[in-house]
Amino acid sequence: MLHEKQRILFFILKAIDSSQVPVGSGYLRNSLQRQGFxxxxxxxxxxLRQLDIKEYTEKIGFKGRILTPIGKIKLEELERENTINHYGKELLNVIRVTGKQELLDALIARKAIESQLAKLAAIYITDEEIHKMKQVIKRQQMHVNKGISIAEDDVEFHKIxxxxxxxxxxxxxxxxxRQHGQLSPMLEYIRKEVKSRVLLDHKNIYKAIASRKPELAEEAMVRHIEKLERDxxxxxxxVYEKDSSLDVVRELRM
Structure with a gap:
């Protein structure tokens, strides 16, 4: 779950965003009390004054505050972070049930398909699509810097x-x-656990495709997927083989 300060920020921004009119500190205090704060x-x-400084909120005279466009972006980020953390335990179960070999099989299939997609994209991509890829990379960088989920960015990048x-x-x-809807969140969770990063891979793939170099794009995608396999x-x-070893040791001691 989000840390307490982030949760309070989330509920404040959510309450302001949900209101049809500007809201004041009294309204927000009551809203926070309903959430247990x-x-x-x-x-x-x-x-609220700190939120004004950060430009998340704007004071409308004596009426109260409204959410700014920057505040709406922050709220969306917190919602995504809350979602990925909320399903952390569920993801652990899904990963365990899915199994190592099934994940590796999916990645092997992705490597074969996406390496060719990257190669072809470097030939046929339009300037508009290059711009879209660049925007996804920028947004992903921002999300990485703020420590929030990039699962949606990852899916969008590969779809482009x-x-x-x-x-x-x-x-x-x-x-x-992709019909396995949890594949991207599962891989993100695994990357976090093994301290792996995906952004540099995406940047290298983007550079190769934007430069319209098919062979380099293919190689960059292969390296990316093989890194996921290693992760x-x-x-x-x-996680699992270590736990199995501990179980064996316990059995030997009994």
Whole structure:
């Protein structure tokens, strides 16, 4: 779950965003109390002034505050972070049930398909699609800097490449793999656990495609997927194989 300060910020921004009119510290204090936070109206007032400074909120005379566009972006970030953390335990169960080999099989299939998609994208991509990829990279960088989930960015990045390749058969094959809706969140969770990063891989893929260099794009995608394969294997060694070894030791001691 979000840390307490982040949770308070989330509920404040959510309450302001949900209101049809500007709201004041009294309204927000009551809203926070309903969420289990006993915070004085004066403290809420001080917090609101800090939100004004950060440009998350704007004071409308004596009426109260409204959410700014920057505040709406922050609220969306907190909502995504809350979602990925909320499903952390569920993801652990899904990863365990899915199994190491099934994840590796999915990645092997992705490597074969997406390496060709990247190669074709470098040939057929439009300037508009290059711009979209660049925007996704920028947003992903911002999310990494703020420590929030990039699972949605990851899916969007790979979808742009698939569409840019102009090959409906390969695109349909990727859609089939994507039907496992938890694949991207699972891989993100695994990367976090093994301290791995994906942004540099995406930047290298983007540079190769934007430069319209098919072979380099293919190689960059292969390296990216193979890194994910190593992350999965490392995660299993750290979490499950370690647990199995401990179980064996316990049995020997009994």
């Amino acid at each position: 006993d915070i004085s109206e004066a403290t809420v007032g001080r917090m 490449i698939a569409k840019a390749a102009r090959n409906r058969i390969l695109d349909a094959a990727m859609d089939l793999i 999965v294997k490392k995660y299993w060694e750290i």
